[in-house]
Structures are given as structure tokens and as C-alpha cells.
Amino acid sequence: MRGEAGLRAMQARDWRRRWHNRAATSILSIMAVMAIAPLFFIFVYLFIRGAAGLSWAFFIELPRPVGESGGGVANAITGSAVLLALASAGGIPLGLAAGMKLSERERGPTSQMLRAVIDLMTSVPSIIVGLFAYAFLVVPLGGYSAWAGGAALMIIMLPIVARATEEILNLVPDHVREAGLALGLPRWKVTLMIILPGVKAGLATGVLLAGARVAGETAPLLFTAFSNQFGFRGLDQPIASLPVQIFTLASNPDEISRQMAWTAALSLVFLVFIVNVITRLLLRRK
Amino acid sequence: MGRGSSPPPPPGLGSGPGGSGDSSDPATPEIRSGTSRGDLVYRWVLRGISWSIIALFVGLIVLLVQMSWEAWSHYGLGFVFTNQWNPPLEEFGAAPFLVGTLVTSLLAVLLAAPIGIGTALFLKEVAPTRIAAVLAFLVELLAAIPSVVYGLWGIFVLAPLMREDVQPLLSRWLGPETFFANALGHLFTGLAYPFVLIGSQFGWTDVSLSILSENMQRLSQGLMDGPPMGxxxxxxxxxxxxxxxxxxxxxxxxxxxxxxxxIREAALGLGATRWEMMKLALLKTGRAGLVGAVLLGVGRAMGETMAVTMVIGNRNEIPTSFMHPAQTMASVLANEYGEASGLHLSSLAAVGLTLLMVSLIINLLARGIIRYLEKKA
Structure with a gap:
């Protein structure tokens, strides 16, 4: 009799545990849906609003005065390209070098300091980088310039590239390095001619993702590159960029500007997504 | 690339013990690999770049300190907690922005942490691998959307929704004179009273219960007060x-x-259900790491600029209601830095330095926790 009561109690507990399990699993699923839902909403809305303003003119024409329909964001597109090129010219080699330094086996004071600094640099808010570039380049040069904007983006790009490079180089098995050294090759040749070419795809991924991240940065450009309405006028002049243009357009009160803001945002997000998908494919092939 | 950097091309096999005696090298030949001329150049180039990156970072902090010096010497460290911001009158203090940053980041993390961790658990333990891979990629895409696009969506989609639907509902249920606000006021009074009592023993505070209760009621009544502005x-x-x-x-x-x-298998082997396994094996073992992850989220939220600037409403006062427009440290920089000069500019730099320090501390803390965990594992 006691056995039967005990059995029943056990069954009840079992039932309760199973029920808890089911409830927890469904709650977790709901949470996952809640996490993905914003992406879905934002993207669908962005697509619907943005696609309405798509035309060739949007990409190849300069902006018209506020309130006038037509025109495009060609200035912002060339501006973003110039800024990205400037940022990459500094950020990629420096980031690669830093990543190579970090992945070395020896742990001297330089590596340790560098590791700490790269860690800290990734956590510097991007607007602070803007403040720095303002004081460092805008004030001495006497005005907003593409140089200052590119430098700000470079500082943001550098630690991302360094981190990615380090991670990828750490994945290279020791025996590859050892095989090279055993042939009597000097270390620099082993690194530059055996290891780096072997992880080309991985490095490309890191660099592309860093570029995509930097391409969407707005805050550090507000008071470094600023903006202009005319397209590229030289590296010592203010220059437009897609993110800053979106911000400016969104602040304008008229419906035409808003439409352009949505279309520009769609283009930017599309660009970023494409890079993400490409890098994903690159990695999968590896 | 490397060939040009070392004038006499290093002999191909020259770094072995036998071949390292370059006649031009006055130093005694070291007997270890990696001492060819090229290696020396390579090592010094990397070292030079490393130190210039370190110098760049130190320079960033030094320059911010220098820019904000005027403000610090004018107001002292109390600048951070002074509640005033009035550019025309040249009165500056960072308290409104400190409060704005802390409140928005904490509220954001309260909402995001459970969902974020829950999603991670779902992806790792519940979802089939293929679906999990796709979902994880989608979440990564969400992270790749630029801040300004979130801001755009925030102004034109979320803000109207909040204004028309959510905020009226909130003020009806949680606003002044509702059961919620009254109860919260009593709760706050109850929580604060012991501290006031202790404080009065030492003569720090001199507040009667009725005044305390009145203040706490005012605080809780105001939390959802104000017109729905979006x-x-x-x-x-x-x-x-x-x-x-x-x-x-x-x-x-x-x-x-x-x-x-x-650990996972041990739990399942003892007959734990999947949820029990997650609780015992994952959440308990990974506790410290999850705290680190959440802290890094807080750090990210604090530095976030554009999206916040576009939807926070930009008012330089300490908000007393969640409906109120406010300002964060990052958003005030975005709004005012371009047109500031003199003490205003210096004060903004001081705000920037404060933001930088807070972010660095939070991130160091988070990384410390994660690293400690890794070392233990």
C-alpha cells in the first residue's frame, strides 16, 4: 500500500518535472523568436520603405536642396568609399601586424601591453574616437577633413582586424611553422610566405567584416569628416558618408528627405549584409 | 615586400647553426634559429608597430585629459555629479547625462539579458543543429546593422508606436495614482527606511518617515508620468x-x-530532464562567464551613440519619468560637440573622458571575469 502511494508520488513528481521541462523549452523558443523578430520587422520595413525610392538617379546624382524632389546620394557613396579606403590603408596593415605580434609564441612585455591595449581599444565608444580625431587632426588642420574621418575610422578598424588576425593565426597548427623552420627558413619568411598565404581566406574574412563594421559608423564622423553636398573635393575637405547622410536626411522634416533616408539605409544594410554573407561562404568553403 | 627591407638578401639557409656567421655581423653568432638579418628587421618592425599602437591609445587618453583640463580645474571631480547643464550661462555638470546613460543601459540590459541568454540556450540545446546555424547567422546579421539604421527605425516606426499605443497603456496601468505606483511607493519607502534609520543614528540624515514616504511616493508616481511623446x-x-x-x-x-x-552528459545520465541539465550543467557552471557577457553588453549600450541620439529626445535634465526625454553622455557629445567652444567644449571633453573611463572599467571587469573563468576551466 505504501509502495503504491510512493509510486503515485513519484509519478506526480515525474509529471511535474516533465511539465517544467516542456514549459522551459517553450519559453526558450519564444525568447529565440523574440530575438529574431526585430531583425525581421526592421528588415521588412526597411525593404518596403527603402525600395520605394530606388532608382539609378539615387545612386549617381548629387542631393538637391531640401524639399526638392529627385536627386541622390552619390556624394555620400563616393565619400564612404574614400573614407573606407583611407581607413583600410592604415587599419589593415597595422591591424595585421598587431595580430601577427599577438599570435607569436613568445610573450614579452610588448605583446602583453599590446594585448591589453587592443582589448581596451575594442571597448572605446566610437564617439570618443571622434573626439580624439577632432583634437588631433581637425583642430590642427583648421577644419573638417576626409583625413580626420579616415583616421577615426582607422582607429576603430585596427583592433577588429588585429583580433581577427590573431584568432586566425592561432588556428594554424604548430607543425606548419615547425616544418618551415626545420627547412632552415628564417622566421619572417615562414610567417610571410607560408603561414599568411595559408590563411588568406580567413584574413580576408576578418578584414571584410571590419570594413563592414566601419562602413556603418556614424558617430566618429560627425565632427571629423562632417559632410558636404558636392562629392569628393580633396582629402583636406569635409566629405559626406552614407551613415552621416542618413542621419542628416532623417533629421530633415520633409517627406522627400525621409524617403531618401530609408533608401540610403536600405543600400547601406544591403551592402553590410552582402559582406556578411560572402564572408560566411568564404569560411564555409575552407 | 620583405626582400626590399633587408639590403643584403639573407642567405636562404643562413640561419642554421653553421650558416649564421655573417662576416659583416660583428656580434658573436647566436646559435638559434631566427637571427637572420631579415628576422631582426621583421621583429623590430612588428615591435615598432606595436609600440605605436600603444602610443596611439595612450595619446588618446592624454589628449582627452588635456582637452577636458579646463573643466576639471574649474569644477573639480564633482563635475561628474553636478546636476546642471546650461551652455548659455556657462554652467556645466555631467549628472544628467550620467543618469541618462546608466538608466538606459541598465533598462536595456534588463530586457536584453534574459532574452539573449535564453536564445543562446535555445540555439545550443533545444534547436536542431541546422536551424540553430541559420538562426545564429540571423542574430549575427542583427549585430551587423549599423546604429544609424536602428535610429531611423526608432524614430519613424518605434516612436510613433510608443506614442500611440504603448505609452498611453503604460500610463493607464503604471502611471500616477494607479495601484502599481502606490504599491511601488510603499515598497521604496520600506526599502529605504532602514538606511535612513541607520543614517540618523550617525547624524547623516534627518528625515522623518512621513517625508521619506512622500518623496518615495513622488518618485514612484512619476515613473510613468508625462505626456506620451514617443x-x-x-x-x-x-x-x-x-x-x-x-x-x-x-x-x-x-x-x-x-x-x-x-558535465552535460553526467547530468543527463543521472536522469535529469533537458531543462534540469541546462540549469545544473550550463547555467551554474557558466555563471561567471554569463555575467561577463552581460557586462560586455552593458559596455556596448553605454557607448552607443547614434540610435540613442535619434530617439532619446535630447533634454539636458535628469529625467524623473521613463516617458521623459533625456540625454546620455554619448548623445550630448553627438549633439553639441560640433558647435561648442571654450569651457563648453572642455566640459564636453570631460563628459567624454567620464564615458571612456566608465566603459573601460566595465569592459575590464567583464574581461577579468571571463579570463578568470577560462583559467579555472
């Missing part, structure tokens, strides 16, 4: 929570991945 603290926190959720999910996933399968 833009404000609550909207900014919501946008922020959507933005940091992918960060928390990705980091939590990494933490969960470090829990060895053997």
Missing part, C-alpha cells in the same frame, strides 16, 4: 536592448560552448 528614455532603452541582444547572445553562446560535454 521619444524618450523608454524608447531609447528599447532600441538599445534590441541592439545589444545579439552581442549578449553571441557571447553567451561562446560561454556555453566552453562547458565540457562530460
Amino acid at each position: 521619444l524618450g528614455l523608454l524608447t531609447a532603452s528599447l532600441v538599445l536592448s534590441i541592439m545589444i541582444m545579439p552581442t549578449i547572445t553571441a557571447l553567451s553562446r561562446e560561454v556555453l560552448a566552453t562547458v565540457p560535454d562530460s
Whole structure:
């Protein structure tokens, strides 16, 4: 009799545990849906609003005065390209070098300091980088310039590239390095001619993702590159960029500007997504 | 690339013990690999670049200190906690922005952390591998959307929604004179009273219960007070929570991945259900790492600029209601830095330095926790 009561109690507990399990699993699923839902909403809305303003003119024409329909964001597109090129010219080699330094086996004071600094640099808010570039380049040069904007983006790009490079180089098995050294090759040749070419795809991924991240940065450009309405006028002049243009357009009160803001945002997000998908494919092939 | 950097091309096999005696090298030949001329150049180039990156970072901090010096010498460290910001009168203090930053980040993390960790658990333990891979990629995409696009969505989609639907509802249920606000006021009074009592023993505070209760009631009645404007603290926190959720999910996933399968299998082997296994094996073992992940999310939220600037409403006062427009440290910089000069500019730099320090501390803390965990594992 006691056995039967005990059995029943056990069954009840079992039932309760199973029920808890089911409830927890469904709650977790709901949470996952809640996490993905914003992406879905934002993207669908962005697509619907943005696609309405798509035309060739949007990409190849300069902006018209506020309130006038037509025109495009060609200035912002060339501006973003110039800024990205400037940022990459500094950020990629420096980031690669830093990543190579970090992945070395020896742990001297330089590596340790560098590791700490790269860690800290990734956590510097991007607007602070803007403040720095303002004081460092805008004030001495006497005005907003593409140089200052590119430098700000470079500082943001550098630690991302360094981190990615380090991670990828750490994945290279020791025996590859050892095989090279055993042939009597000097270390620099082993690194530059055996290891780096072997992880080309991985490095490309890191660099592309860093570029995509930097391409969407707005805050550090507000008071470094600023903006202009005319397209590229030289590296010592203010220059437009897609993110800053979106911000400016969104602040304008008229419906035409808003439409352009949505279309520009769609283009930017599309660009970023494409890079993400490409890098994903690159990695999968590896 | 390397060939040009070392004038006499290093002999191909010259770094072995036998071949290292370059006649031009006055130093005694070292007997170890990696001492060819090229290696020396390579090593010094890397070292030089490393130190210039370090110098860049130190320079960033030094320059910010220098720029903000005028403000610090004018107001002292109390600048951070002074509640005033009036550019025309040249009165500056960072308290409104400190409060704005802390409140928005904390609220955002309160919303994002459970969902982020829950999603990580779902991806790791519940979803079939294929679906999990696709979902994880989607979450990564969410992290890749630029801040300004979130801001655009925030102004034109979320803010009207908040204004028309959410905020009226909130003020009806949680606003002044509702059961919620009254109860919260009593709760706050109850929580604060012991401290006031202790304080009065030492003569620090001199507040009677009725005054305390009145203040706490005013605080809680005001939390959802104000006209539904759409833009404000609550909207900014919501946008922020959507933005940091992918960060928390990705980091939590990494933490969960470090829990060895053997622990998982041990729990399941003892007859634990899947949920019990998650509680025992994953959440308990990964506790410290998850805290680190959430802290990194807070750090990200604090530095976030554009989306917040676009939806927070930009008012330089300490908000007393979640409906109120406010300002964060990052957003005031974005709004005012371009047109500031003199003490105003210096004060903004001081705000920037404060923001930088807070972010660095939070990130160091988070990384410390994660590293400690890794060392223990």
C-alpha cells in the first residue's frame, strides 16, 4: 500500500518535472523568436520603405536642396568609399601586424601591453574616437577633413582586424611553422610566405567584416569628416558618408528627405549584409 | 615586400647553426634559429608597430585629459555629479547625462539579458543543429546593422508606436495614482527606511518617515508620468536592448560552448530532464562567464551613440519619468560637440573622458571575469 502511494508520488513528481521541462523549452523558443523578430520587422520595413525610392538617379546624382524632389546620394557613396579606403590603408596593415605580434609564441612585455591595449581599444565608444580625431587632426588642420574621418575610422578598424588576425593565426597548427623552420627558413619568411598565404581566406574574412563594421559608423564622423553636398573635393575637405547622410536626411522634416533616408539605409544594410554573407561562404568553403 | 627591407638578401639557409656567421655581423653568432638579418628587421618592425599602437591609445587618453583640463580645474571631480547643464550661462555638470546613460543601459540590459541568454540556450540545446546555424547567422546579421539604421527605425516606426499605443497603456496601468505606483511607493519607502534609520543614528540624515514616504511616493508616481511623446528614455532603452541582444547572445553562446560535454552528459545520465541539465550543467557552471557577457553588453549600450541620439529626445535634465526625454553622455557629445567652444567644449571633453573611463572599467571587469573563468576551466 505504501509502495503504491510512493509510486503515485513519484509519478506526480515525474509529471511535474516533465511539465517544467516542456514549459522551459517553450519559453526558450519564444525568447529565440523574440530575438529574431526585430531583425525581421526592421528588415521588412526597411525593404518596403527603402525600395520605394530606388532608382539609378539615387545612386549617381548629387542631393538637391531640401524639399526638392529627385536627386541622390552619390556624394555620400563616393565619400564612404574614400573614407573606407583611407581607413583600410592604415587599419589593415597595422591591424595585421598587431595580430601577427599577438599570435607569436613568445610573450614579452610588448605583446602583453599590446594585448591589453587592443582589448581596451575594442571597448572605446566610437564617439570618443571622434573626439580624439577632432583634437588631433581637425583642430590642427583648421577644419573638417576626409583625413580626420579616415583616421577615426582607422582607429576603430585596427583592433577588429588585429583580433581577427590573431584568432586566425592561432588556428594554424604548430607543425606548419615547425616544418618551415626545420627547412632552415628564417622566421619572417615562414610567417610571410607560408603561414599568411595559408590563411588568406580567413584574413580576408576578418578584414571584410571590419570594413563592414566601419562602413556603418556614424558617430566618429560627425565632427571629423562632417559632410558636404558636392562629392569628393580633396582629402583636406569635409566629405559626406552614407551613415552621416542618413542621419542628416532623417533629421530633415520633409517627406522627400525621409524617403531618401530609408533608401540610403536600405543600400547601406544591403551592402553590410552582402559582406556578411560572402564572408560566411568564404569560411564555409575552407 | 620583405626582400626590399633587408639590403643584403639573407642567405636562404643562413640561419642554421653553421650558416649564421655573417662576416659583416660583428656580434658573436647566436646559435638559434631566427637571427637572420631579415628576422631582426621583421621583429623590430612588428615591435615598432606595436609600440605605436600603444602610443596611439595612450595619446588618446592624454589628449582627452588635456582637452577636458579646463573643466576639471574649474569644477573639480564633482563635475561628474553636478546636476546642471546650461551652455548659455556657462554652467556645466555631467549628472544628467550620467543618469541618462546608466538608466538606459541598465533598462536595456534588463530586457536584453534574459532574452539573449535564453536564445543562446535555445540555439545550443533545444534547436536542431541546422536551424540553430541559420538562426545564429540571423542574430549575427542583427549585430551587423549599423546604429544609424536602428535610429531611423526608432524614430519613424518605434516612436510613433510608443506614442500611440504603448505609452498611453503604460500610463493607464503604471502611471500616477494607479495601484502599481502606490504599491511601488510603499515598497521604496520600506526599502529605504532602514538606511535612513541607520543614517540618523550617525547624524547623516534627518528625515522623518512621513517625508521619506512622500518623496518615495513622488518618485514612484512619476515613473510613468508625462505626456506620451514617443521619444524618450523608454524608447531609447528599447532600441538599445534590441541592439545589444545579439552581442549578449553571441557571447553567451561562446560561454556555453566552453562547458565540457562530460558535465552535460553526467547530468543527463543521472536522469535529469533537458531543462534540469541546462540549469545544473550550463547555467551554474557558466555563471561567471554569463555575467561577463552581460557586462560586455552593458559596455556596448553605454557607448552607443547614434540610435540613442535619434530617439532619446535630447533634454539636458535628469529625467524623473521613463516617458521623459533625456540625454546620455554619448548623445550630448553627438549633439553639441560640433558647435561648442571654450569651457563648453572642455566640459564636453570631460563628459567624454567620464564615458571612456566608465566603459573601460566595465569592459575590464567583464574581461577579468571571463579570463578568470577560462583559467579555472
